[in-house]
Amino acid sequence: MQYILGIDNGGTVTKAALHAADGRSIAMTSRSVRPIVQAPGWSERDMEELWEANVSVIREVVEKSQVDPADIAGLVLTGHGNGVYLVDAEGRPVRNGIISNDSRSHGIVDRWNADGSYRERCKPLTMQSLFSGGPLPILAWLAENEPEVVEKTHYIFMVKDFIRYRLTGAANFERTDASCTDLYDMVSHELHEDVFAKMNAGNWEGKLPPLIDSTGIGGTVLPEVAAATGLLETTPVVAGVSDISGAPVGVGGVSDHELSVIAGTWSINSYFSPDPVLDDQQFMTSMAPLPGRYLITEASPTSAANLEWFIQKVLRAIPSFADASNAELYEFCNEMAYSEGASNTEITYLPFLFGTSMHPHVPGSFTGITNADGLPQMLYSIYEGVALSHLEHIEKLRSYTDKLKSRARLTGGVTRSRRWTQLFADVIGVEIESVDVEESGILGAVIVGATALGLYPSVADAAEAMVPAPAPTRFKPSADYSASYSRWRATVEAADRRVSEGTAE
Numbered sequence: 001m002q003y004i005l006g007i008d009n010g011g012t013v014t015k016a017a018l019h020a021a022d023g024r025s026i027a028m029t030s031r032s033v034r035p036i037v038q039a040p041g042w043s044e045r046d047m048e049e050l051w052e053a054n055v056s057v058i059r060e061v062v063e064k065s066q067v068d069p070a071d072i073a074g075l076v077l078t079g080h081g082n083g084v085y086l087v088d089a090e091g092r093p094v095r096n097g098i099i100s101n102d103s104r105s106h107g108i109v110d111r112w113n114a115d116g117s118y119r120e121r122c123k124p125l126t127m128q129s130l131f132s133g134g135p136l137p138i139l140a141w142l143a144e145n146e147p148e149v150v151e152k153t154h155y156i157f158m159v160k161d162f163i164r165y166r167l168t169g170a171a172n173f174e175r176t177d178a179s180c181t182d183l184y185d186m187v188s189h190e191l192h193e194d195v196f197a198k199m200n201a202g203n204w205e206g207k208l209p210p211l212i213d214s215t216g217i218g219g220t221v222l223p224e225v226a227a228a229t230g231l232l233e234t235t236p237v238v239a240g241v242s243d244i245s246g247a248p249v250g251v252g253g254v255s256d257h258e259l260s261v262i263a264g265t266w267s268i269n270s271y272f273s274p275d276p277v278l279d280d281q282q283f284m285t286s287m288a289p290l291p292g293r294y295l296i297t298e299a300s301p302t303s304a305a306n307l308e309w310f311i312q313k314v315l316r317a318i319p320s321f322a323d324a325s326n327a328e329l330y331e332f333c334n335e336m337a338y339s340e341g342a343s344n345t346e347i348t349y350l351p352f353l354f355g356t357s358m359h360p361h362v363p364g365s366f367t368g369i370t371n372a373d374g375l376p377q378m379l380y381s382i383y384e385g386v387a388l389s390h391l392e393h394i395e396k397l398r399s400y401t402d403k404l405k406s407r408a409r410l411t412g413g414v415t416r417s418r419r420w421t422q423l424f425a426d427v428i429g430v431e432i433e434s435v436d437v438e439e440s441g442i443l444g445a446v447i448v449g450a451t452a453l454g455l456y457p458s459v460a461d462a463a464e465a466m467v468p469a470p471a472p473t474r475f476k477p478s479a480d481y482s483a484s485y486s487r488w489r490a491t492v493e494a495a496d497r498r499v500s501e502g503t504a505e
Contacts, residue, residue, distance in 0.1 A: 001020055001021060001022075001071065002020075002021045002071055002073040002453075002455065003019065003020055003021065003026065003065075003071055003072050003073060004018075004019050004021065004072070004075075004076060004449045004450055004453065004455075005017075005018050005058065005062075005072055005074070005075045005076070005231075006018075006076055006077075006078070006439075006442035006443070006446040006449065007054060007075065007076070007077050007078070007160075007163065007442075007445075008077075008078045008079060008243070008442045008445070009050065009054070009077075009078075009079035009080065009159045010079065010080050010441075011043075011100070011101060011265055012032060013030050013031070013032050013033070014030065014031050014032075014033055014050065014053040014054055015028065015029070015030040015057065015439060015442060016028065016029055016054075016057035016058055016061040017061065017439055017442045017443075017446070018061050018062075018065045018067060018072070019446045019466070021073070021450060021455050021466075022465065022466065023443070023446075023447075023465065023466030023468060024468075025438065025443075027061045027065035027067075028439070029057050029060045029061050030057060031053040031056055031057050032053075033045050033046075033049060033053050034049060036096055041103035041104055041106070042098075042102055042103075043098070043099040043102040043103075044097060044099065045097050045099060046096055047085060047087075047093035047096065047162065048093060050097065050159075050163075051163070054163050054166075055225070058229040058230075058231065059228065059229045059230055063230065069230055069231055069232050069235070070232060072231065072235060073236075073450075073453045073455065074217075074235060074236040074237065074238050074452070074453045075221070075231070075235055075236070075238065075449075076237070076238040076239075076240050076241075076445045076448060076452070077160040077164055077237070077238070077239075077240035077445065078160055078241055078243050078246045078441050078444065078445035079158070079160035079163070079243060080099065080100050081100060081158065081177055081181070081243060081244060082133045082134050082135060082158070082180065083097065083098050083099045083102065083133060083135070083138070083158070083159065084097070084139060084142075084156060084157070084158075085098075085156075085158065085159055085161075085162040086149065086152075086155070086156060087153070087154060087155050087162070087165070088152050088153065088154050091165065091166070094149055094152045094153050095146070095149055097159065097162070098138055100133035100134075101133055101355070102132065102133055102138065103355065104132070104141055105132045105137035105140065105141040106360075108132075108137045108140050108141055108144075109130045109131065109132050109137050109360075112137070112199065113130060117199065118130050118182075118199060119280065121198045121199065122182065122192070122195055122198060122199065123278075123280070124187075124278065125185045125186060125187050125192055126181075126182045126183075126184060126186060126192060127278055127282070127284070127286075128181065128182045128283075128284050128285075128286075129281075129282065129283050129357060130182065131357055131360075134181060134182045135156065135158075135182065135183055136181070136182040136183060136195060136196075136201055137182075139156070139196070139201055139202055139204055140199065140202060142202065143201060143204070144202075147202075150203055150204065154207065155171050155207060155208075155209050156204065156207045156208055157171075157209070158174070158177045158178075158181070160174065160240050161173055161177065161209065164218045164237055164239070164240070165209075167219070167222065167225055167237050168218055168219025168221065168222060168237050169219065169222055171209035172209050172211070172212035172216075172218050173208055173209045173211055173212065174211075174213075174214055174216075174218075174240055174241070174242075175189075175211055175212065175213050175214060175239075175287050176242040176245045176286060176287050176288065176289055176295075177240075177241075177242040178191065179242075179287040180286045182195065183195060184287075186276060186285060186286075186287075189287075190211070191208050191211060193206075193208055212239045214238075214239055214240060214241045214289040214448050214452075215238065215239070215289070215452035215459075216238070216452070217237070217238060217239070217452065218238065218239045219236075219237055220233065220234055220235060220236055220237065221233055221235045221237060236453065238448065238453065240445050240448065240449070241289045241444060241445050241448045242286065244262070244268050244297055245287075245288055245289050245295050246440070246441045246442075246445045246448065247260065247262050247268070247440040247441045247444055248260035248262075248270060248272070248295075248409070248440075248444065249289065249443075249444035249447050249459060250411070250437055250439075250440035250441060250442070250443035250444030250447065250463075250467070251411050251435040251437055251440050252409065252464070252467035253272075254290060254459065254460045254463045255272070256271075256272055256274060256403070257271050257272070257273060257403040257405055258272070258405050258407070258408075258409065259394065259397070259404055259407070259408035259430070260408065260411075261390060261394075261408050261409065261410045261411075261412075261428070261432075262303075262410075262411055262440070263303045263304050263386070263390065263414035263415070264305070264412035265301060265303065265304070265305040265354075266300065266301045266302075267300055267302045267303035267386070267390050267393060268299040268303075269297070269298050269299065269390060269393040269394050269397060270295050270296060270297040270298070270299075270397075271295075271296055271397065271401075272288050272290060272293045272294070272295055272296075273295075273401070274293060274294075275294065276294045276296075277294075277400045279399075279400065281396070282296075282298070282396070282400070283298045283300075283357050283396075284296075284299070289448050289459055290459055290460065291458075296400060296401075298357075298393035298394070298396045298397055299357065299393065300355065300356040300357040300358060300389070301354035301355060301356070302351040302354070302356050302386065302389045302390075303386055303389070303390065303412065303413075303414070304386060304412060304413035304414050305413075306349075306351040306364070306385070306386055307330075307333060307382055307383075307386070308413075309353055310382060311329045311330070311333065315329055315332075315333075330416060330417070333379050334417050334419060334420070336375055336376045336379050337376060337379040337382075337419070338419050339376045341377075342376035342380040343380050344377075345368075345372075345373055345380060345381060346368040346370070346487070347366055347367070347368050347369055347377055347380075347381035348366075348367050348368050348381065348385065348488050349366050349378075349381040349382050349384065349385030349386075350362065350363075350364055350365045350367075350385060350389075350488075350491065350495065351382070352364040352365075356389070358392060358393070359492060359499075361499045362492065362495040362496060362499055363495075365495070366378060366381060368491075383419075383420050383423055384423065384427075384481075384484060384488075385488065386414070387420075387423050387424050387427040387428075387481075388427060388481070388484065388488040390427070390428065391427050391428055391481075391485060392489070392492075394428055406430050406431065407430055407431040407432070407433060408428060408431075408433070409432075409433045409435055410432050410434050410435070411440040412440075415434045415435075418475075421434050421475050422475050424475070425475040425476060425478070426477050426479040426480075426481050427484075427485070428477075429477050429481075430477065431476050431477070432475040433473070433474055434473045434474075434475060435467070435468075437467070437468065443466070446466070447462040447463050447467075450462045450466065
């Protein structure tokens with residue numbers, strides 16, 4: 001039996017999972033990477049600490065699995081998109097890595113949006129909306145505020161490309177990840193390097209590494225890495241896939257116009273299509289790891305992380321909950337949110353704690369609270385508000401095509417709760433298939449890796465064989481949430497007007 005090792009570097013956690021060629025999960029481990037917040041809105045990490053976390057999880061998985069390293073056919077990478085990870089000519093980090101939820105460049109984004117320069121000069125080619133976690137505004141901010149960084153930088157990486165570089169010594173920019181950024185030309189399918197001059201974003205030309213396809217081989221493991229991890233020096237490292245493309249593949253949603261909903265830190269709602277979408281208000285069109293296919297995405301950091309915030313910042317402040325496990329607190333929230341009378345509330349929750357691509361200046365909030373409401377109603381409003389925010393994104397996807405299928409595949413933290421999953425089915429108004437995949441992003445990357453290594457003829461064939469049976473659990477819509485959505489939208493629109501009026505003043 002051959003095995004594929006998948007590595008996922010998310011916003012806060014580095015994970016490794018070893019899968020058999022038939023898709024079975026053999027071993028998994030993870031390491032948290034210390035967040036660094038040097039100023040409000042900043043979100044960084046120490047790149048050497050990140051690299052050590054990768055070495056650690058690889059070593060642990062190899063040891064834990066007791067698989068002969070000679071049977072590991074290859075290693076494949078995924079990770080969070082956007083942000084920037086910069087290295088010098090010797091491969092050393094120039095500064096801390098900047099994560100995609102960083103907002104230091106919001107002033108630059110506002111300026112470029114207000115004068116229309118990015119929309120006119122770049123968006124017809126990049127097909128991406130500007131947001132402060134994208135590499136272009138971050139690099140422009142660095143050029144304005146840390147000009148010495150520009151001079152020192154030799155390569156601009158996304159997180160998984162930086163890790164692959166450290167694994168192999170070879171520098172590349174993987175295509176699905178590149179196409180999720182404002183640095184890729186979706187028309188020519190090449191890097192849009194003249195974007196720096198077009199936007200006066202600094203002298204970054206020549207610092208983007210060459211493109212590589214997701215199923216390309218990015219090199220083999222370096223001798224010193226093999227010694228540190230237990231892998232063989234000859235182990236191939238597959239280029240990998242962006243996390244937003246990997247997750248739909250990991251739940252088997254590889255057919256055209258099949259809605260994929262990822263409810264984790266980010267609300268990621270997408271479908272694969274043979275045609276790109278260019279709409280002035282669209283969040284992202286990117287390349288898929290499927291031949292001739294695009295990934296059409298509407299997304300923002302407005303999903304299940306809102307419940308995690310409530311647990312960590314509110315419930316854990318209560319002495320009796322301070323030492324409870326996360327599993328115990330999730331179950332408590334689930335029971336409270338669905339206790340008798342919890343849904344009989346007019347509370348509207350806006351899950352914008354970490355920002356949103358659609359309402360960038362509207363903060364998170366509870367509104368409409370009365371003296372009849374308490375903890376159960378507040379928790380229910382979080383569950384409902386997250387689902388309604390997903391619906392707002394999905395309604396945009398529906399405006400791009402009339403071909404979306406009447407079902408959706410759901411993965412992420414929400415699927416821990418059957419009740420919350422049912423609420424998603426009711427709110428979205430389609431049958432939900434909840435797929436029992438612990439880490440869909442890693443499995444999606446492993447499926448791409450298995451294809452690259454010649455174990456399957458195509459990503460679609462690999463997905464059919466490797467996504468676990470039995471069939472997904474299905475949840476059919478059983479309630480009408482149109483009135484709740486109208487109330488939620490009215491609250492958002494009122495908040496948008498307040499922000500606009502405040503800005504005008």
